Each structure stands twice: as C-alpha cells, then as structure tokens.
Amino acid sequence: MDDKTLTAQVSELREKLREWKKIQIEKEKRKMAEENDKKPSIWSGYTDEDKAAMENLAAGYIDFISRCKTERESVLEAVKCAEAVGYKNLDDVIKNKIKLKAGDKVYSVCMKKTVALFQIGTEPLENGLKILGAHIDTCRLDLKQNPLYEDGGLAYMDTHYYGGIKKYQWVTLPLAMHGVVVKKDGRVVEIVIGEDDSDPVFCVTDLLIHLSQEQLKKTADKVIEGEKLDILVGNYPLKENDKESVKKGVLKLLKDKYDLDEEDFMSAELALVPAGKARELGFDKSMVLGYGQDDRVCSYTSLVAMLEAANQTFGKTACCLLVDKEEIGSYGATGMQSQFLENTLAEVLNACGQYSELALRRALRNSFMLSSDVSSAYDALYASAYEKKNVAYLGKGMVFNKFTGSRGKSGSSDANAEYVGKLRGILDKHNVHYQFSELGKVDLGGGGTIAYMMAKYGMEVIDSGVAVLSMHAPFEATSKIDIYETKKGYSAFLSEI
Secondary structure, three states, rough: OHHHHHHHHHHHHHHHHHHHHHHHHHHHHHHHHHHHHOOOOOHOOOOHHHHHHOOOOOOOHHHHHHHOHHHHHHHHHHHHHHHHHOOOOOHHHHOOOOOOOOOOOEEEEEEOEEEEEEEEEOOOOOHHEEEEEEEEEOOOEEEEEEEEEEEOEEEEEEEEEEEOOOHHHHOOEEEEEEEEOOOOOOOOEEEEEOOOOOOOOOEEOOOOOOOOOOHHHHOOOHHHOHHHEEEEEEEOOOOOOOOHHHHHHHHHHHHHHOOOOHHHHHHHEEEEEEOOOEEEEEOOOEEEEEEEHHHHHHHHHHHHHHHHHHOOOOOOOEEEEEEEHHHHOOOOOOOOOOHHHHHHHHHHHOOOOOHHHHHHHHHHHHHHHEEOOEEEOOOOOHHHHHOHHOOOOOOOOEEOOOEEEOOOOEOOOOOOHHHHHHHHHHHOOOOOEEOOOOOOOOOOEOOOOHHHHHHOOOEEEEEOOOOEOOOOOOOOEEHHHHHHHHHHHHHHHHOOO
8 A cells, every 4th residue: 555545544534533523522512402401491490479570570571661662761760760769869969968878879860871870888889889780772773863855755764773783674664763852942852653552653665575586686684775774754745746745744743743843853862663562472471572672671670670679788889780872882971981880980989988099990890790781592493503502592591691702702701700600609599590601603793792891990790681582683582581580680699799
C-alpha cells in the first residue's frame, strides 16, 4: 500500500469518527431534552390557593397591558398604584426639605416616560440597593412629524417603525392611536383612538394576492418596506372636486374634536399599536395573548412585587426601575444609558442625610440587580432555531439568562457564578420554579438588555424574566404560571438580598 492510499484511508477514518461523534452528541442532547420534558409539571404541585393567586395576578396583568400601551400610560399607572400604598413624589420631598428615614417610600419620574420607586432600608445606602429593573417601551409604529397626506382619494399618515419588527406582521391589523399632542401654548391633548367599541381603527394596507406575484418573490424583510407602513385614516372628502379634500376632511375632524391643527403634529408623540384587549389563550386559558408583553410582563411583575412589599422592613433599600428606549438601544434622557438613576439616587442619598460622591459610587457598586426582561420560549414549529437543553419553555417557571449578547457573547453582561449561586439558594428557599436559558442557537443572532449598562457600576446583575412566544410580533404569548412564578421570584429577591 503506497503512502497516498494510506493517507486517504486515515483521512476517511477520521471523517467517519467525526461523524460518529456528532451523532453521539446529538443523541445525548436528545436524551437530555427528553429527560427535561419528563420533569414533573409545575401545575401538578399547585394548590387551589396557588391557582387562585395566579389567576388574580393574570387578571390584573391582562388589564394592565390592555390599558397601558405606551411608556407614558405605564408610568401614570405605576405612579397611581405607588401613591395608593404610600409612596411620595421625590420632588415634593426635595422642595419641602423632608428628611427620609427607614421605611419611607418615594418615586421619581423622568419626562413622564421613566419612573423609579425607592423603599428606604435600615442600612446605609452606600451598602447598596436591591434593584428590579425592567423596560416599558415596546415595538410599535410612530407617526412622523409631518404625517398627513392624500393620494388616490385616500388619506394616509406616514409612520416610522420603532424597535426591531418583522414589518410584514403589521399589515391589515386593526391599529389604535395612543399618545399626546402638545400645543404651542403648552396645552397637552391626550389621544386614545381605537380602543373603545365605538371608536374607528386604522390599518396598513397590503397588496392583494391576485397582483402580488412580484411582491412574493422578495425576501421577508423586503415584502413590506419601512416607507410602506403608512396607515389609512380617511376616504370622506370635505368637498367634492376640491384638491386634497379627503385630507382636509380629516383635519376638520381633528380640529372639531381635539382642537388640533396640522402643524401640531410637529410637537406630537403618537404611536400606532394593535387595537383591543389582551386575551386568555388556549382552550384551557393557561396563557395570555397580547400586545407589548416584551417587556411589560416583567415591568408589571416587578411593580407588583415592589408594591406588595410596601409594609415590609428592608435592610438594603429596594428600588423598582422602569425605563424607556430599551428597544432602540436605551439612548436619550429616558433610557438606561442616561444618568437618571445616578441623579435620582444622589437626591435620595441627600434626603437621607448620607450624600457624598463616594457614597453614591459605593451605593451603585454594592448593589444587586435583576435585569427583568423576557427570554425566547421554545417553539416546536421552529425547533431548528433552538438548542433544547438551553432554551426556556412555557410553563416551566421564571427564566434566567446568565448572559445575553450575540454569537460569541458579543455585547453581553455575564453574571458572576457566585451571584447565580446566591440567587438559586434564595429561589429554592421560597419554592420558586425557575429555568436557565439562552436566546437561541449560538450563531443565529441574539439580543441585549439593560444589564450591561448597570453592570458598568460594578454591581451584581443578571437577566431574569418570563419566556415569550412570538417576541416582537404585534401579539405575543406568555404562560400564566410563568408570570406568577416570576412575580414570586422578584418578591423573594426583595425579601432576601
């Protein structure tokens, strides 16, 4: 046998060995996934009392995401609920030079889109805080500053989508308009159109199937392009044969009902979101289907856990931080990359008589945080996108992501093993069901949260939250039991850290 033949045979054997190893690895993965599937269901261990508490929380959550579809609406609701259990506006504390003490509860709002709640503990603030942080913005269509136009006898409004969406999912849906218009004299006109049964709705049109041969040849990201996401708003001409008469008719309606002129759109913040209420999902009503569950499912459970602890005594000061702009990188004055938390914490330190620059730095460094954000849930219809041993499942409890980012953990905040171990002990002590997850297969993409922005202070941070199906779609799905277990987890965190 010559050297070439021997080399070829060795190469062939090595290739067969590699293939055999791959097969064995896949078999082991499938075996582990099957064993995971055989674990007892959380439902089987629930008492009637547990189920009643779960349903009560789910009912409140469904109501919350049905009414609060923008950051402003979420902040208003959070403040209303906080004041009902004794929270005071930090601005009033500062203005009246009130000294804060252990047990006091204050909140601070930034531009009506971000809110922080603090419950003062018995320990000095420089010992650190325990922070529940979530975001209250979600994917949507925003009106442009010069939106209204007429074409072909139809009136449209031009939009600019917000956040990462599949644009084709937003066509032919009934859409509601939420937001504010601020007049030149400072008057604020609040607008919600499309939620009441008597309201009109809006929609983005699509090309009929009979003429879509060319459209259907496009890739999914091009089937509907961003500049085609304009909403249809009118067809009734103010006067026949008058130029732009349909547009003028729309403007007359806006003037008569809201005292709005076309120029007022320049100082407006108006969003188009799916119209209608969130609903129970499935024959067994075990799930929730609704708009904007990323990340209102975590913001709501964080807020509830914080408010339920209003009469507890804490060592470390507790904080619930609900922020804006996460879906577009957390920029701006109301995003997590702003100095809102630092500035607000400095004021709290000062009101407690503990302020110094060093105390502020120590307070941030010594803090513990749950960066409360959703994770992708396993979907059997798209199984190839997931690695079954390391994916979250609906109905299996609170989800932790030790790291996020993309591919080689790029852009990730990676939690310390010591912190993870500490949290596991707390959750087991309080009988909280939880799972650990990654967003999907390593090289398929990824995503980020606010965790890395908080980790820069040196505090301990990990991502935690609820598993979601159809994330970033107009309607997302969650499990009631996961929502309940996550709230339990947040409450355990506040009581033990």
